[in-house]
Amino acid sequence: MSKFDLIIKNGLVILDSGEVKVDIAVKQGKIAAIGYDLGEANKIIDAEGLIVSPGMVDVHVHITDPGGVRADWEGYVTGTRSCAKGGVTTFVEMPLNQLPATVNADSIAKKYQAGKDKLHVDVASYGGLVPHNINGGIQELDQAGVAAYKCFMTTCGDPNIEGDFDKADDYTLYEGMKQIAKTGKILAIHAENGTIASGLAKAARARGETTLAQYVATRPVFTEVEAIRRAIYLAKITGCRIHICHVACPEGVEEVSKARAEGVDVTCETCLHYLYFVTDELDKIGMSAKCSPPIRDQAAKEGLWQQIFSGALLTVVSDHSPCSPGLKEKTDAFEAWGGISGVQNNVDIFFDEGVQKRGLSLKAFADLIAKKPAERFNLPTKGSIAIGKDADLVLIKPNSSYVLQAADLEYRNKFSPYVGRTINAQIAQTYLRGQLIYSLENGVVDKPLGEYIYR
Incomplete structure (x- = not known):
C-alpha cells in the first residue's frame, strides 16, 4: 500500500x-x-x-474585489482568510458589490484576475441578471464557467456608480429566466417587493422614524412572500430552476415547499442571523445588524428553526455582505448600509445553536452546511466526506x-x-x-x- x-x-x-x-x-x-x-x-x-465535518459550502458570500470606490470593503485576501478561520472551504461569490458587477465576459475576467493568487479557499462565481445583459451577457457568463446566476427583484446598486449592479424589472426577470433555463443552471433571487418597501420607508421617514425596529416595520413579511410567489410563478412558466435567497420568514419557506410539491424546481436558504437575532435586540446591537430582508421577531425565528428541522430549507448561509465602517456609523437606520459581516462564524454558531442547543443531528448539520448546497449548485467534488471527494x-x-x-x-x-x-x-x-x-x-x-x- x-x-x-x-x-x-x-x-x-x-x-x-x-x-x-x-x-x-x-x-x-x-x-x-x-x-x-x-x-x-x-x-x-x-x-x-x-x-x-465536511467543510462548509457557503452559497451566498459577497467579496468586493475588484472594488473601485469600494476597494476598502472586503478583498479576496481578508474575505477568504475569514472563511478558512471559520471552516468555510468553498463559497459561491455574488456578482455584486464588485465594480464592475459580474454581468458579462469582460467583467468576470476582471474578477478572476483580481483574485489570482489571493484565495485561501475555493471560489465559484455567480453571474448577474440585469436589464442590460439579456442580449448575450447571460451566454457569455455561462461560457466563462459561472456556477449560477443572481438577480434582485428590489432596489440594489447605486445608479451614480458606473458598472454597478441593477435590479431586474419584471420583463428582465421573465426573459432572463427563459435564457438561464437553457443553460440548465440556477437563478438565485433576492425576493422582496421593493416598490412597497420603498413607499413604506418614505412614509416612515416623513414621520421622523430612524430606529432599526422602525426600519424592520417597513419591510413586512408580505413584501417578501409576494415576491417569492411572483418568482415561483415565472419559474413555472419559463422552466427556470430557481433558488430563493436569505428567506427571513417561515411563510416564505412554506411558499417554496408548496411549489416544490407542485413540481417546481425551487429551493431556498435562510441565514444564520435570522436564526440567531430578533428585532427587539437590534437597536441595542446597532447598525452592524441591519440587513435586507430584515431580522424579524421571535416567532419568525422559531418558525425558521422548525423549517430547519422539517428539512424544508436547502442550506443556512452567511450572506456575508461587508462594507466600510463609515457606512454603518449612522444614527438613522434608513441611511445605514444593509449587510451583515458573518462568514467567519457561520459554522461554529450554527453548530452550537443547532446541534448542541436544539439537538439537530450531525448528519442534518453537515447536509445543511455542505452536502445539499454542493449538490444543488453542481459542485460535485465538494460537500461530503466520501472517497474521491x-x-x-x-x-x-x-x-x-x-x-x-x-x-x-x-x-x-x-x-x-x-x-x-x-x-x-x-x-x-x-x-x-x-x-x-x-x-x-x-x-x-x-x-x-x-x-x-x-x-
Whole structure:
C-alpha cells in the first residue's frame, strides 16, 4: 500500500450515512480511504474529541474585489482568510458589490484576475441578471464557467456608480429566466417587493422614524412572500430552476415547499442571523445588524428553526455582505448600509445553536452546511466526506466556549453583530484539499491555496 499524504484519526466523522468514529486518509488532495488501520501517512492528526465535518459550502458570500470606490470593503485576501478561520472551504461569490458587477465576459475576467493568487479557499462565481445583459451577457457568463446566476427583484446598486449592479424589472426577470433555463443552471433571487418597501420607508421617514425596529416595520413579511410567489410563478412558466435567497420568514419557506410539491424546481436558504437575532435586540446591537430582508421577531425565528428541522430549507448561509465602517456609523437606520459581516462564524454558531442547543443531528448539520448546497449548485467534488471527494474538512471542538472579540475577525473591517457573543464551539482546524489552511493554535496559513471553480 502506498503511503498516504494525511490520515486523520479518532475523530467523530460525519459521513453521508451519519456520524461514526473512523479514520480518513487523504492522497493528492482527495479522500482516498475511510476505515481503520489505514496504514502509513506523511502526516497523522489525532482528532480525538473533535467532530470531523465536511467543510462548509457557503452559497451566498459577497467579496468586493475588484472594488473601485469600494476597494476598502472586503478583498479576496481578508474575505477568504475569514472563511478558512471559520471552516468555510468553498463559497459561491455574488456578482455584486464588485465594480464592475459580474454581468458579462469582460467583467468576470476582471474578477478572476483580481483574485489570482489571493484565495485561501475555493471560489465559484455567480453571474448577474440585469436589464442590460439579456442580449448575450447571460451566454457569455455561462461560457466563462459561472456556477449560477443572481438577480434582485428590489432596489440594489447605486445608479451614480458606473458598472454597478441593477435590479431586474419584471420583463428582465421573465426573459432572463427563459435564457438561464437553457443553460440548465440556477437563478438565485433576492425576493422582496421593493416598490412597497420603498413607499413604506418614505412614509416612515416623513414621520421622523430612524430606529432599526422602525426600519424592520417597513419591510413586512408580505413584501417578501409576494415576491417569492411572483418568482415561483415565472419559474413555472419559463422552466427556470430557481433558488430563493436569505428567506427571513417561515411563510416564505412554506411558499417554496408548496411549489416544490407542485413540481417546481425551487429551493431556498435562510441565514444564520435570522436564526440567531430578533428585532427587539437590534437597536441595542446597532447598525452592524441591519440587513435586507430584515431580522424579524421571535416567532419568525422559531418558525425558521422548525423549517430547519422539517428539512424544508436547502442550506443556512452567511450572506456575508461587508462594507466600510463609515457606512454603518449612522444614527438613522434608513441611511445605514444593509449587510451583515458573518462568514467567519457561520459554522461554529450554527453548530452550537443547532446541534448542541436544539439537538439537530450531525448528519442534518453537515447536509445543511455542505452536502445539499454542493449538490444543488453542481459542485460535485465538494460537500461530503466520501472517497474521491476533495478532502475539504473542518474539525470542530464542541463544548468549547469563547467570547468573540473584534480582534478575532479576519475581515478587513473588524465589525460584526456577533462580536461580544459567547459561542460554545470552536473551529480547531480547517483543511482544503487535504492541506491545513487554519488551526486554532497557529491561525490562518499565510500561503493562499484556494482555486477558482469553473462550471
